[in-house]
Amino acid sequence: MQRIGVFVCHCGSNIAATVDVKKVVEMVLLEPGVVHAEDYQYMCSEAGQAKIGAAIADKKLTGIVVCSCSPRMHEATFRKCAERYGLNPYMVEIANIREHCSWIHKDMQEATEKAVILARAAIAKVNLNAPLQAGESRVTKRALVIGGGIAGIQTALDIADAGYEVDIVEKTPSIGGRMSQLDKTFPTLDCSACILTPKMVDAAGHPNINIYTYSEVEKVSGFVGDFTVDIRKKARSVDATKCTGCGVCQEKCPSKKTPSEFNRGLGNRSAIYTPFAQAIPNVPVIDREACLKFKTGKCGVCEKVCQAGAIDYAQQDEIITEKYGAIVVATGFDTIKLDQYDEYAYNQSKDVITSLELERIMNAAGPTKGHLERLSDGKAPKEIVFVQCVGSRCSDDRGKPYCSKICCMYTAKHAMLIRDKYPDVNVTVFYIDVRTPGKNFDEFYRRAVEEYGVNYIKGQVGKVAPQPDGSLLVQASDLLDNKQIKMKADMVVLATAIEPNQGVRNIATMLTASIDTNNFLTEAHPKLRPVESPTAGVFLSGVCQGPKDIPETVAQAGAAAVKVIGLLAKDKLTTNPCTAKPDELLCNGCGNCAKVCPYGAITYEVRQVNDHGIREDRRLANVNSALCQGCGACTVTCPSGAMDLQGFSNRQLIAEVDAICR
Amino acid sequence: MSINNEFRPKIVAFCCNWCSYAGADLAGSSRLAYPADVKIIRVPCSCRVNPMFILRAFEKGADGVILCGCHPGDCHYSTGNYYARRRMTLLFSMLDYMGVENGRTRVEWVSAAEGVKFSTTMNEFVEKIRSLGENVRLGDLRCKN
Structure with a gap:
């Protein structure tokens, strides 16, 4: 029998307001094995931990139960505390009486009874705990960054500057991401390319950074410190070692009718292309679906004009297998599809555009060379209407429930830039709320209204109707004056909601990183561990974690890099000792456990066993504890009950069931 | 357990560490109360x-058992929830055959971000068990206090 101490935390009033902690102390003292119980205001504080330490020494405790917040919050804290006072850290169990009890129940009697039962379950479990020793595993001192936008570039640069090697895998033919499509950035109005392209160049030239563009992560195995990743390097059809980036192939290519992804489909590109002039690497890609050579077998113009002899139609996809210690997801975002928003006539009129399309129109390198013009007839618009919250903060399932966060600010930016360059153009913004939390953000918005005379109307746009004369009739409600508005516009710009990039779900599945209902990756803790995924060794950077603007993205990218550096700086990691362990006397070597193990941690070997005095050679399961991650699939599969999971053993879990059902 | 003679079911919820x-x-x-x-x-x-x-829980007097895990495809260990799904399908049909109604057992996928779903699921499940009443089929009479 263990000598158990139970420590009941008040958590200020978080627990104590609904759970009678004194009563819990009184009740747990009646449990077998409990030799000590006390309550304290904040068990996790230094004073609280000192109380645990004193009790371990005075009462010669062999196991402790802390009735407090979720083990996901402070299990590690209390394990460390136990270890500091000479108790094996795995002799600690947590009864979650905050998240699972005091915070969800109102009735004190009911909550107290439940807290006692949860404590009993933890006591029953700790009675069966055994000291465990954490093992060690090695760390591959190399990081992988998935996504080559500003988030990925910044993370890679910071890791590389600390002296570790980093690979960036980017799906498109160039790094740069969404930011490379932007014209100006708020709230300083500096040019996006001017601050991004030097970073792209730095990344490409950094001795510790290796960039795989036009490549995708295909398979991930392993765990923190030791991931093995397959990267598919798609066939570029151009030999990057020979190409000089002269651009003649793109000029001469006869197939020029493919909508340019970079220009959001507003202009066309050739079949052999770089997405934009400042692309890195400056090596074109042949789009095999558009290329005449691939479609018809005839053409070959690019091959003829390429002086460097870099065109290689026979190039194949290549699979590169690399080892990494840490992986950063920086897959970014896209705007939502507007197919379900018929009321804005986005699909009916060329003059209804998204804000990202407006960025391309405003950009000097864009489809209109930076001239503000209607895409339908090329005329200069006189009346522009901006519609905020298109698909953001949406209660139905056409859109997204969250605020996309960047739209208020970029709309103010667009409105201001238009009024600055074309003072005779009227700009009206329909908004639900204007949200400007950020340094110099509200000042920026007020300048748009006060200095630039942008007309802000609080109200929702109900309908945009294309008129026979080519204009657009905007019907909206003015919520402050409580009236309906009908106005003509030449152009309507939709602040379209953003969502995580397509493909992030697939990446999350490969990484076993969790994802929320909106496809944003989940943090290990929303406040305390915002750049780590719950999966050890996987980190989050940029909008893949939640909507954010460029400064926030860069800050988070740096934070993720620091976490990676902290990991790569270690030579060894301690592994989770809660691994599977077979009982050699019960094992019959059937092979079922190896079949269900997702890590290939179970092998079989013939060993001599001593079965009650009879020595014989038997085929037995053998668990490689460095590979085992402790899921427990094998324990249930084992027909003879030989396999058990340390820390979550059959007896421990049954003891918990019994305690709850008592 | 009963307060004011009202039936208060005993419900065990197994939740995976990573999602549910x-x-x-x-x-x-x-x-979000339940x-x-x-x-x-x-x-x-x-x-x-x-x-x-789960059998043990019913034997010891549980009135309902619910198992919650990550959504299919999102398992932290890649494939664990698929095994759980198959095992529970078999177990629950056998339990039903033995007289432990299907409503007393449930598998639900709840992600780490689905606090609302967790609470709604538990409210529904408790409601269901209350309507089914006390479980008598597997209870070991020797275990009763």
């Missing part, structure tokens, strides 16, 4: 739950 237990934590920190009848046992993965544990 975190979902339950989120339900807690979001103050009845105190539900008691959660943390397991590393839904595939750790041996059918034996």
